[in-house]
Amino acid sequence: MPNAYISGTGFYVPPRVVTNDMLREEYGIDTTHEWIVERTGIEERRFAAEGVGTGELAEHAARQAIEAAGLEPKDIGMIVLATLSPDFAFPGSGVLLGQRLGLCEGDGATFVPALDVRNQCSGFLYSLGTAASLVQSGAMKHVLVVGSETHSAALDLTSRGRTVSCLFGDGAGAVIVSATDEDRGVRKWHLGADGRYAEALCQKVWDMRQRPFIPQDEQGRGIVDPSLMWANMEGRKVFKNAVQRMAESLMRVFSSENLTVNDVDLFVFHQANLRINQYLAKEVLGIPEDKLVNNIMRYGNTTAATIPILLAEAERSGRLKRGMKVATAAFGSGFTWGAAIIDW
Numbered sequence: 001m002p003n004a005y006i007s008g009t010g011f012y013v014p015p016r017v018v019t020n021d022m023l024r025e026e027y028g029i030d031t032t033h034e035w036i037v038e039r040t041g042i043e044e045r046r047f048a049a050e051g052v053g054t055g056e057l058a059e060h061a062a063r064q065a066i067e068a069a070g071l072e073p074k075d076i077g078m079i080v081l082a083t084l085s086p087d088f089a090f091p092g093s094g095v096l097l098g099q100r101l102g103l104c105e106g107d108g109a110t111f112v113p114a115l116d117v118r119n120q121c122s123g124f125l126y127s128l129g130t131a132a133s134l135v136q137s138g139a140m141k142h143v144l145v146v147g148s149e150t151h152s153a154a155l156d157l158t159s160r161g162r163t164v165s166c167l168f169g170d171g172a173g174a175v176i177v178s179a180t181d182e183d184r185g186v187r188k189w190h191l192g193a194d195g196r197y198a199e200a201l202c203q204k205v206w207d208m209r210q211r212p213f214i215p216q217d218e219q220g221r222g223i224v225d226p227s228l229m230w231a232n233m234e235g236r237k238v239f240k241n242a243v244q245r246m247a248e249s250l251m252r253v254f255s256s257e258n259l260t261v262n263d264v265d266l267f268v269f270h271q272a273n274l275r276i277n278q279y280l281a282k283e284v285l286g287i288p289e290d291k292l293v294n295n296i297m298r299y300g301n302t303t304a305a306t307i308p309i310l311l312a313e314a315e316r317s318g319r320l321k322r323g324m325k326v327a328t329a330a331f332g333s334g335f336t337w338g339a340a341i342i343d344w
């Protein structure tokens with residue numbers, strides 16, 4: 001059975017920086033830089049320009065990862081794209097990415113399968129587990145895994161939405177999961193879900209259980225109530241469960257690999273809130289600060305993209321090197337969560 005290792009990483013964030021002060025000054029949100037930094041650690045985030053969506057952000061990150069792996073788009077056997085902010089309700093953004101990479105026309109047309117993963121902040125780990133299994137089974141040689149989000153289009157950028165809208169930013173991260181006979185790669189992953197909390201963090205936009213799924217006015221135009229249009233979050237419930245579930249998931253992968261936290265060189269956690277990660281690291285796992293990478297200060301929460309962006313940045317800065325043991329964990333809407341151990 002081949003091992004499944006990460007042969008290339010890439011990331012992309014749109015150029016427009018939106019600072020906490022800009023949320024107040026440009027959008028008129030009743031908030032302060034101090035409140036946001038104290039509660040979340042976030043200082044700024046990126047917002048994509050009008051007309052730019054998740055497929056486009058994903059393309060930039062994917063091309064970088066493909067090049068870093070020494071491959072060309074036509075070498076990719078499958079696309080797995082994790083997002084909660086696809087360009088359209090359907091089809092998913094994976095097919096748009098395939099088209100953007102030139103896989104649907106001309107000499108490079110391979111028409112490879114494209115799978116969208118809908119597991120929010122855990123989407124990258126769900127995708128990584130899926131890709132690693134496909135590679136280890138021998139079904140695929142190279143799988144492109146992307147986390148890509150365009151949150152800025154769907155944030156209530158008014159004081160009403162301030163608790164949620166100050167948290168999120170746009171961006172994309174990508175990895176190539178490739179087959180190898182070398183003794184390295186994704187060692188173990190664990191995933192979990194608890195649908196009892198589906199509505200503790202959700203954005204319904206529409207409700208297919210209703211007839212019609214969006215209420216209509218007399219002219220037949222859809223009317224979306226703000227409570228459906230924007231994300232709803234029970235922040236404290238999410239915070240508490242995030243710490244507990246990420247810790248449990250990490251312990252499961254550690255124990256099945258006979259590892260302790262001391263064996264790990266780098267911890268790469270989902271970036272929902274710097275305080276969640278600091279609490280998990282210091283109070284629960286007892287990890288020294290220098291084994292942890294965070295970038296939420298600069299990008300906010302980019303949901304499915306946080307972990308692959310961190311991996312790509314850490315690799316480029318020299319923080320993440322060949323031979324290192326990496327532990328990664330995520331938690332988010334669903335609730336869903338997961339953890340993985342990767343020998344880099």
Ligand code: UT7
Nearest residue numbers: 030031032035039121162163166235236238239272273332
């Ligand atoms: O990856 C997705 C998963 N998401 C998460 O992991 C998020 C987890 N939760 C959290 O990170 C925290 O719950 C938040 C950072 C979202 C909120 O922090 P909190 O300490 O739970 O604040 P809160 O919602 O209880 O609000 C406390 C106060 C309220 O005012 P009152 O009622 O005490 O007067 C809010 O209205 O802070 C107010 N508030 C704000 N003030 C200034 C809420 N948002 C803001 C804001 N600026 N942006």
